[in-house]
Amino acid sequence: MRRPRSRNTPLALLALLSVSAAVLAGAADAAASGGTVKLPVMPSRLSAGTACTGRSAQVVSAMPWEQQNLQLTRTWQFGSGAGVTVAVVDTGVSLKAPALAGRVTAVGAAGEDCVGHGTFVAGLIAAAPAQGVRFAGVARQARILAVRGTDTRGTATDATVAHGIRAAVDAGAAVIEVSPALTRDSAGLRSAVSYAVGHDALIVAAAVPDAPGDATSSAPPAGDYWPAADSRVLSVVDVDVDGERQEGAYRPRSADLAAPGDGVIGTGPEGKGHFIGSGASFAAAYAAGAAALVRSAHPGLTAAQTGRWLTTTAYPADVPRLDPYAALTSVTGAPAGPVAPEHGSAPVRLARDEAGARATRRALLLAGTGGGVVLAVVWAAAIVPRGRARGWRPPRGGAPAD
DSSP: OOOOOOOOOOHHHHHHHHHHHHHHHHHHHHHHHTTOOOOOBOOSSOOTTOOOOOOOSOOOOSOOHHHHHTTHHHHTTTOOOTTOEEEEEESOOOTTOGGGTTOEEESTTTTOOSSOHHHHHHHHHHOOOBTTBOOOOSSTTOEEEEEEOSOTTSOOOHHHHHHHHHHHHHTTOSEEEEOOOBSOOOHHHHHHHHHHHHTTOEEEEESSOOOOTTOOSSOOOOBOOBTTTSTTSEEEEEEOTTSOOOTTOOOBSOOSEEEEOEEEEEEOSSSSOEEEEESHHHHHHHHHHHHHHHHHHOTTSOHHHHHHHHHHTSBOSSSOBOOHHHHHHSSTTOOSSOSSOSSSOOOOOOOSHHHHHHHHHHHHHHTTSHHHHHHHHHHHTTHHHHHHHTTOOOOOSOSOOO
């Protein structure tokens, strides 16, 4: 997959998106527990002597901002990821995670996850909904293949990642999420990517490593990180609720997609509690989940076509923003309407920008009240339809050719 050219989004629309996301995030935080809930942070690796990540005592009942941002409630009316296996090449995926119960197959010892990072990623991809909790994975009925791509403490090398990719292919994964982003390439890593391509498996990888713990306002120079920098891999970078990246975060020379990855909520290796995490690996998880939805609903698409379709239907921006709803419903053969609306209401569509401006002012005025939460959710459902009305229309002439 070649990197798409940058596409500029109108500044007014970007402002509306930022305001909407900020309102929704504030509402969700307040709904969680009076705005005071503090979630434990999910590490990407553990230093020597650090105990394994345990369970979180905090449960977030409100829908996370990232699920609102990706319009997952609407998307789930068209697909669930059933029949697709997504491999997670990471620290392992715990077989004890309730949200993934019965849907995880482990390669070797990968069913144990001391760090917890791989389980968090797997939850973003495929966590099942739980009673009283609105968090769920993108492809809620996909199967997860746990593959160790690091050592037990979370340190990865080109050899461990290459071995993980090959193991995922051999186990029949249709989509392979790769969390590690390495500073060096190798013949073994390139061979593993070729092996996946030859078996029609789509690799979705973090474009950069997770932000360093001592991040400052000075961002390091842009660089290439592997395997994401390979043109045959779908490269994904993380953004926050405002569509921006963390200060001091690593920067790629290029990326195929941007997806939520800063301050996202997910599950841990055991128990029903939630963690919070930031990094491109979590953005890659959302893109991998979207790929599973597309491959499940449209099995005739190849891996390369699926990856290209995710970028083609993405929302226009300097780095195109992942849009699972458009990706799932714009492919030729997609159903003309929802299978069964989950909440019994059609999406709101605002025909004119003046209406959007009024909605923005009302959302800001009511954000501190109970009515603000409802209005923000309804208003957010209108953003993508309005974006399309202003000139963005995913192609409907069929899947792109290889």
